[in-house]
Amino acid sequence: MNFVMKQALGGAQKDLMANMPGKTEVDPEEAKRQEEQLQAMEDAEKDRQKKWQKQENAREGMRQGIRDKYSIKSPEEKAAAEEAAQNISVPPGLQGMADEEAVDESIMGQAEKMMEETKAKAAELQEMAMEKVNNCKVS
Incomplete structure (x- = not known):
C-alpha cells in the first residue's frame, strides 16, 4: 500500500513530508539556493547604495558650482554663521538698539x-x- 501511495504522489512526497509537523527535513540544495539568493540581494543593495552615493556626489558638485557662481552659502555654512552670530555677546546698550531696529523694520x-x-x-x-x-x- 505504501508503495502504491509513493507511486501516485510521485516526487511530491518530500514536499508533503516537509509540511508535516514534527518532521523538519531541510534540503541542502534548497538551503544553498536561499543563501545564494540572500547574498545576491545584499550585493545588489550595496551596488544600489554605491550608485546612489555616486549620483548624490555629482549633484552636490553641481550645487556647489551654482553656489560659487552666485555667492550663495550652503546650508552648512548658513547654520555655522547663525550659530556664530548667536554666540557673540552684545553689550546691553547696543542690544536695546538692535531690538528697536528689528521692531522698526x-x-x-x-x-x-x-x-x-x-x-x-x-x-x-x-x-x-x-x-x-x-x-x-x-x-
Missing part, C-alpha cells in the same frame, strides 16, 4: 511708528485749535 513696527506720528500730529493740531478758540473773542 517689521510691518507691525512700521504701523506702530506711523500711529505714534499720527497721534503726535493730532495732539499738535488739537493744541493749535484750542489756542485759536481761546484767543477768539465774540463781541
Whole structure:
C-alpha cells in the first residue's frame, strides 16, 4: 500500500513530508539556493547604495558650482554663521538698539511708528485749535 501511495504522489512526497509537523527535513540544495539568493540581494543593495552615493556626489558638485557662481552659502555654512552670530555677546546698550531696529523694520513696527506720528500730529493740531478758540473773542 505504501508503495502504491509513493507511486501516485510521485516526487511530491518530500514536499508533503516537509509540511508535516514534527518532521523538519531541510534540503541542502534548497538551503544553498536561499543563501545564494540572500547574498545576491545584499550585493545588489550595496551596488544600489554605491550608485546612489555616486549620483548624490555629482549633484552636490553641481550645487556647489551654482553656489560659487552666485555667492550663495550652503546650508552648512548658513547654520555655522547663525550659530556664530548667536554666540557673540552684545553689550546691553547696543542690544536695546538692535531690538528697536528689528521692531522698526517689521510691518507691525512700521504701523506702530506711523500711529505714534499720527497721534503726535493730532495732539499738535488739537493744541493749535484750542489756542485759536481761546484767543477768539465774540463781541
